[in-house]
Structure formats: structure tokens, C-alpha cells
Amino acid sequence: MEQTKIAKYKFLAEPFHCDYSNHLFMGHLGNHLLNAADFHSTERGFGMNYLMPRHKTWVLSRLVIEMDEMPSSYDDFYVETWVESAMRYFTSRNYAISAADGHMLGYGRSVWAMIDTQSRQPTDIFSIHDGAINNYIDKDYPCPIASPSRVKMGDEAVKVMELKTRYNDVDINGHINSVKYIEHVLDLFPVDWYKSHFLKRFEIAYVAEAHGGDVLTFYQEQTADGAYCIRITKRADDDATETEVARGKAVFIEK
Amino acid sequence: MEQTKIAKYKFLAEPFHCDYSNHLFMGHLGNHLLNAADFHSTERGFGMNYLMPRHKTWVLSRLVIEMDEMPSSYDDFYVETWVESAMRYFTSRNYAISAADGHMLGYGRSVWAMIDTQSRQPTDIFSIHDGAINNYIDKDYPCPIASPSRVKMGDEAVKVMELKTRYNDVDINGHINSVKYIEHVLDLFPVDWYKSHFLKRFEIAYVAEAHGGDVLTFYQEQTADGAYCIRITKRADDDATETEVARGKAVFIEK
Structure with a gap:
């Protein structure tokens, strides 16, 4: 089946995954983004299930989530995800999170590396299905939040x-x-x-x-x-x- | 819509909800059982969403889960749930957990009370929709595990x-x-x-x-x-x- 560059998945803000203010915990939202990434890559031939028997895996390197609003308990919400860029050892994957009525709730950005599970060393992303990931790159779909920053910390911590x-x-x-x-x-x-x-x-x-x-x-x-x-x-x-x-x-x- | 006594819900053993042995964590399975209970009761008119504006809620009193096998990551699995009995202040709800191919993985039993959210005191379960819960009791559907026991502890703890x-x-x-x-x-x-x-x-x-x-x-x-x-x-x-x-x-x- 021909796959689109961008995939969209529906999730439910489960009641026991919400905080006392009745909104989804950030950790559970993060989990849904990771699931969306996993589903998207699996459906396009470069997911964990394909990689694992080949002694390779995706490793999350950076994740940033910026929200205007969090889903409330029992809300359906949607996560769109796509690959914004791919280099030999790193790929950038974005997320757009929207409510059931279509209004945007927030966005996410992530950076993933692919490693060899035996050597634990970085491995060539383009080696998978002759660089299949390159067929799915969308540089232009909007993700209007700042990239992950280098978190600078002084001696004050x-x-x-x-x-x-x-x-x-x-x-x-x-x-x-x-x-x-x-x-x-x-x-x-x-x-x-x-x-x-x-x-x-x-x-x-x-x-x-x-x-x-x-x-x-x-x-x-x-x-x-x-x-x-x-x-x-x-x-x-x-x-x-x-x-x-x-x-x-x-x-x-x-x- | 006429509702059956027993409801069956499909869940996914999400990869990030699995332990290092690649099997679903018991906590996440427990969460799925609570979700199934919530969906079942909501669809039949006595769920949290109906109760909350009326200052009542379900409170989980006991839960027991007994498994022959845990779902592995990416496995679909099913949770059936039904009400085995209802008294004025307590109801017993059971669960049957099965794999995608239909074989049984395990079972659960739970006891719930309904409380008034203002007084925090027990409240009459039969007061909801003229005892609607009584229309959904199935005493006979098999749940072949022992009921929650009284956990006896000595001074050795x-x-x-x-x-x-x-x-x-x-x-x-x-x-x-x-x-x-x-x-x-x-x-x-x-x-x-x-x-x-x-x-x-x-x-x-x-x-x-x-x-x-x-x-x-x-x-x-x-x-x-x-x-x-x-x-x-x-x-x-x-x-x-x-x-x-x-x-x-x-x-x-x-x-």
C-alpha cells in the first residue's frame, strides 16, 4: 500500500492518565508521541519490529513538546507525525497534536539515532531498504515551535x-x-x-x-x-x- | 441502543508499556481493566461521566488479577468485563483477558463501592436510573479464579x-x-x-x-x-x- 508522508493517529486521554486538574499527564502524551513515531515508521518499513531482528534499533536522542492546551479526560485527540529530515546517523521527526474538533493543541519535535544493538554504535539510517526513509521526508509541513535547544547549565544547579x-x-x-x-x-x-x-x-x-x-x-x-x-x-x-x-x-x- | 451484559474491548500491549522481558507490565494491565470497567459502565448509563455531575463516583475497593500469560509487546488483546453481582453499596465486576487468537490469558475480579463525593460516604448503587445495574448482572459467565482474599499479616512484616x-x-x-x-x-x-x-x-x-x-x-x-x-x-x-x-x-x- 502506498503510504503518505504524514500519518495521523487517534488517541484517547484515558481518565487514569490525567492529573488532578483533569488534563493528560505530559509523560503519557510523550508516550503517545513515541507510539505514533513507532506506528508511522513500522507502516513505512523502517520500524522497530523490522529493525530488531536485524540488530538495529531507533534510539530517542531529543524530544521537545510545546502545548497551548492539554487534552482533558475522555477527549479524543490526534497526533500527526512525519520525518522532517534524515541524515546518515540522525533523523528529525515532528508531531502536531490536535483536538477532535481540529484545533491545534501543540507540537513536538524529536531527534532519533539508529544504533547497532550489538556494538551500541550509530548505524547508517540509509542502509534500511535502500534509504526508504528518504521517500517520506516532508520539510514543509508546519511545526511552529523552536527546535530542541542545548540546555546550558551553570554551577548553580x-x-x-x-x-x-x-x-x-x-x-x-x-x-x-x-x-x-x-x-x-x-x-x-x-x-x-x-x-x-x-x-x-x-x-x-x-x-x-x-x-x-x-x-x-x-x-x-x-x-x-x-x-x-x-x-x-x-x-x-x-x-x-x-x-x-x-x-x-x-x-x-x-x- | 440495547446493550449486552458483557462488553469486550480491544487493547494493544504498547511497546513502552512492556517490561524488559517484553511483556506488559501488570500496572498497565490493571489500567486497561479499569478502562474496560469505565467504558462498560458508561455505555450502560452508570459510568463516572454520568455520576460526577451528580456528586457520586465509583471507588475501587478490591482488585485481583491472575494470569497464565502476559501479552507481549505489539500484541492485541481483549478484555471482557461484566457485573457479577450488585448490592446496595458494593458491586462485583469481573474480567476475562484473552489473546487475539482467542485463547485465555487470565482473569480479574474487582469490588467497587459508590460514594457521595461531598460526604465521601457510601451511596445507594440502586438509586442510579432505578437500579439500572440490575439489568446487566451475569452471575454465570465463568471467572475461574479465587475471589479477593482477606490479606492476613502478622507482626513479621x-x-x-x-x-x-x-x-x-x-x-x-x-x-x-x-x-x-x-x-x-x-x-x-x-x-x-x-x-x-x-x-x-x-x-x-x-x-x-x-x-x-x-x-x-x-x-x-x-x-x-x-x-x-x-x-x-x-x-x-x-x-x-x-x-x-x-x-x-x-x-x-x-x-
Whole structure:
């Protein structure tokens, strides 16, 4: 079947995936974007299911989501996704999130690498089906949000949480689940904070892989009004040596 | 539209909802059962969406899930749900979980109360649409697993984890999400434990409500080979007084 460049998927804001303000949690929205990416790439011949037996996989490198509004519980909503560009080792994939009545709720951008699952080294994206991904690039479809930024942090960052990763943090690959990082970062802010603040933009860069049992340490620095940068390190339970695994930024606006 | 007593819903074992063994997490399965219950009751006129404006809601009192097999990532699976019995203040709802090819994966049982959201007191289930729920009771559809048991714990229980609840733990009602308790209990067991053990049966009784910011303490006691009972208490962050909020039991078999 001939596939379009852009795919559109319907999701439901499940009631138990909504926060106390009755809106979808950002972590669950992130999960839906990752699902949309997975469905889109699978339907076009370069998805995880095709790659895994060939010892290759997609690795999420950066994700940014910027919302005007979050779906409420029981809302249907739509995620469009498409590939904006592809290079040998990285591809940019965008998302447009809309309500059932068609109005836009927000957008997302992501950067993915393809790696060899045995060597853990980057592998050539164009080697898959003779560069099939190039047939699906749409450079022009609008995604009016800023690209993931390089999250700059100074020496001001304060250690705010330490967390031992557990069974539910670990994904199919044995690594800490990308979505769990989003949840852990947003858990740094008190429940009451969300009563008066709307999470306008969230971005995260995945630097290295952590594994179940690793201890994550979260360092936070306020960089502007409502803007917080977070650095996450891992260490073994019995070792004080920390290695950076991710860097995120949350930008809130007052409700 | 005339509704059947039993409803059947299709779900997908999403890849990011699977553990490192490539099988659906029990917490996510629990979430799907709660969704099925919600869809079934909504379609028959006694769901949350009908109750909420009338200051009533369903409260999950007990849940037990017993599995022969867990769906693998990308598997479609089905959840059938029906009301086995209804009394004035409690109703029993069952679940049958099957694979796409029709073979049974497992079953679930649950007990729900209906409460007044203002007084937080039990309210008469039969007051909704002149006892509409009675039109949908199926006593005979098979659910061949034991009912939720009274989890008996002695003085042997050992404190194994303390956890401050955070933003992502809190549901629409401002309480700790029922599914999060399941995840936190299963996180008591090391990641490696799940490499050699299959979670055969999980049950939980919800005793009292906890709120975001409460500190949960987990006490664990092994009661038989592979069987672990867990008592969860809550306390305010600045107060040592503990109140029991839930009691669970996990039964593992060796793989």
C-alpha cells in the first residue's frame, strides 16, 4: 500500500492518565508521541519490529513538546507525525497534536539515532531498504515551535532528588524508559505548583543509557521566570561516581 | 441502543508499556481493566461521566488479577468485563483477558463501592436510573479464579520502602492513583527477581485514600513460597502517625 508522508493517529486521554486538574499527564502524551513515531515508521518499513531482528534499533536522542492546551479526560485527540529530515546517523521527526474538533493543541519535535544493538554504535539510517526513509521526508509541513535547544547549565544547579530506579522504570531494552525520565523530572515540582502553573514546554536530551538499579540524581537550576533546567546523572548503588544521562528543561507559565 | 451484559474491548500491549522481558507490565494491565470497567459502565448509563455531575463516583475497593500469560509487546488483546453481582453499596465486576487468537490469558475480579463525593460516604448503587445495574448482572459467565482474599499479616512484616508521593501519583480526584499502588508494590522486588519469576496473581485492597505529598511506607511479609503480603500506610511528611491505606499480595511462580 502506498503510504503518505504524514500519518495521523487517534488517541484517547484515558481518565487514569490525567492529573488532578483533569488534563493528560505530559509523560503519557510523550508516550503517545513515541507510539505514533513507532506506528508511522513500522507502516513505512523502517520500524522497530523490522529493525530488531536485524540488530538495529531507533534510539530517542531529543524530544521537545510545546502545548497551548492539554487534552482533558475522555477527549479524543490526534497526533500527526512525519520525518522532517534524515541524515546518515540522525533523523528529525515532528508531531502536531490536535483536538477532535481540529484545533491545534501543540507540537513536538524529536531527534532519533539508529544504533547497532550489538556494538551500541550509530548505524547508517540509509542502509534500511535502500534509504526508504528518504521517500517520506516532508520539510514543509508546519511545526511552529523552536527546535530542541542545548540546555546550558551553570554551577548553580542544586541537587534536588535522588532516586533508585526500579522494575517499572526499565523498558524492553533493559534501559530506563524515556517516558519515566519525563515523569521523574516533573515530579520534582510539588503537586501544588501545578495548581497555579501550566507546563508550556518540556524538552529532554538523552545523553547516555541508565539501567535498572542505577541511582539517578537530579540537579535543578532556575534559568528564567518559570524556566527550570534539570541535569540527571546515574551512579551504581555502591559507587559515588556520577555520569550524566539526561538533561531536561521545563518551562511553566502562570495559569 | 440495547446493550449486552458483557462488553469486550480491544487493547494493544504498547511497546513502552512492556517490561524488559517484553511483556506488559501488570500496572498497565490493571489500567486497561479499569478502562474496560469505565467504558462498560458508561455505555450502560452508570459510568463516572454520568455520576460526577451528580456528586457520586465509583471507588475501587478490591482488585485481583491472575494470569497464565502476559501479552507481549505489539500484541492485541481483549478484555471482557461484566457485573457479577450488585448490592446496595458494593458491586462485583469481573474480567476475562484473552489473546487475539482467542485463547485465555487470565482473569480479574474487582469490588467497587459508590460514594457521595461531598460526604465521601457510601451511596445507594440502586438509586442510579432505578437500579439500572440490575439489568446487566451475569452471575454465570465463568471467572475461574479465587475471589479477593482477606490479606492476613502478622507482626513479621518488615518495613521495606518509604516513598513520598508526587505529582504523577495523583489522580483526577486528588488521590493516589490505584494503578500507582500496583507499580509501587511491584517495585519492591528487584529487577533481577522478574528474570526468574512470573507474577501469577496480584491482589490489592484499598482501605483509605492517600493524597499527593503523603509518605507511603511499605511493609512486606513472606507468607508462603513465592507469596508476599504487603501493607501500605500513609503519613504526613511532618508526622510519624501512620494510617493503613492498602494491603496487597503478590504470588510469583518460578519461570
